[in-house]
Amino acid sequence: xxxxxxxxxxxxxxxxxxxxxxxxxxxxxxxxxxxxxxxxxxxxxxxxxxxxxxxxxxxxxxxxxxxxxxxxxxxxxxxxxxxxxxxxxxxxxxxxxxxxxxxxxxxxxxxxxxxxxxxxxxxxxxxxxxxxxxxxxxxxxxxxxxxxxxxxxxxxxxxxxxxxxxxxxxxxxxxxxxxxxxxxxxxxxxxxxxxxxxxxxxxxxxxxxxxxxxxxxxxxxxxxxxxxxxxxxxxxxxxxxxxxxxxxxxxxxxxxxxxxxxxxxxxxxxxxxxxxxxxxxxxxxxxxxxxxx
Numbered sequence: 013x014x015x016x017x018x019x020x021x022x023x024x025x026x027x028x029x030x031x032x033x034x035x036x037x038x039x040x041x042x043x044x045x046x047x048x049x050x051x052x053x054x055x056x057x058x059x060x061x062x063x064x065x066x067x068x069x070x071x072x073x074x075x076x077x078x079x080x081x082x083x084x085x086x087x088x089x090x091x092x093x094x095x096x097x098x099x100x101x102x103x104x105x106x107x108x109x110x111x112x113x114x115x116x117x118x119x120x121x122x123x124x125x126x127x128x129x130x131x132x133x134x135x136x137x138x139x140x141x142x143x144x145x146x147x148x149x150x151x152x153x154x155x156x157x158x159x160x161x162x163x164x165x166x167x168x169x170x171x172x173x174x175x176x177x178x179x180x181x182x183x184x185x186x187x188x189x190x191x192x193x194x195x196x197x198x199x200x201x202x203x204x205x206x207x208x209x210x211x212x213x214x215x216x217x218x219x220x221x222x223x224x225x226x227x228x229x230x231x232x233x234x235x236x237x238x239x240x241x242x243x244x245x246x247x248x249x250x251x252x253x254x255x256x257x258x259x260x261x262x263x264x265x266x267x268x269x270x271x272x273x274x275x276x277x278x279x280x281x282x283x284x285x286x287x288x289x290x291x292x293x294x295x296x297x298x299x300x301x302x303x304x305x
Contacts, residue, residue, distance in 0.1 A: 109178025
């Protein structure tokens with residue numbers, strides 16, 4: 013059994029315990045040949061199987077203890093794809109900052125990682141409609157002795173803070189005047205949790221939903237989450253993203269995704285991963301607005 017990795021478009025084998033293929037139905041991990049899942053919409057419509065890129069970041073898209081792909085994005089994607097006649101998804105784990113490159117290289121059909129929409133990312137991929145909104149927060153030691161509640165506090169306290177490589181928090185820190193030596197981008201969520209827990213960094217700047225998930229699922233880590241805040245004049249919104257030019261796929265996906273929100277089914281699907289009605293995006297928010305900056 014293998015799991016695919018695509019930071020630079022390459023693949024490598026890993027232990028079977030971490031698993032590789034996640035499907036809507038209980039099927040084996042098909043690899044290569046006629047069993048390989050599709051990376052284009054047309055092929056997926058014909059075969060009923062498609063590859064998706066994800067970054068193994070809980071609760072957005074991650075492998076559970078059984079090696080099965082779960083999280084907000086895969087669960088919502090499955091519900092949408094089923095309406096399009098695609099009943100199985102195969103996960104391709106990729107470092108977060110390599111997801112768009114992997115998409116353009118056709119390592120998978122689309123990205124299911126809950127990625128924020130912003131102008132830079134819109135240059136290399138085509139985003140679906142906004143699917144959720146969220147704030148930022150800091151994962152810190154209990155009691156927050158250095159009182160880190162905003163990015164500006166990092167500079168005042170002169171402490172090092174971890175971020176996820178390629179995530180928006182890196183730009184937020186830079187925009188807030190935080191010296192580069194106080195920000196430590198890391199490739200994986202597990203690396204961030206371990207660094208904060210071990211005291212290698214003071215804390216981490218991540219999404220509030222992510223921080224709450226990590227605290228809830230690591231009760232012995234002696235960590236807490238600061239109050240959620242919004243950077244800028246509007247909330248960040250995230251969704252799925254597609255290759256530029258895959259217009260039919262994106263339009264069909266948008267239609268069914270919008271229907272999930274309108275029916276209330278979306279909220280039922282995402283609640284187990286810590287999202288609530290407060291994470292429903294403003295219906296007036298558009299992908300075009302966020303791509304424009």
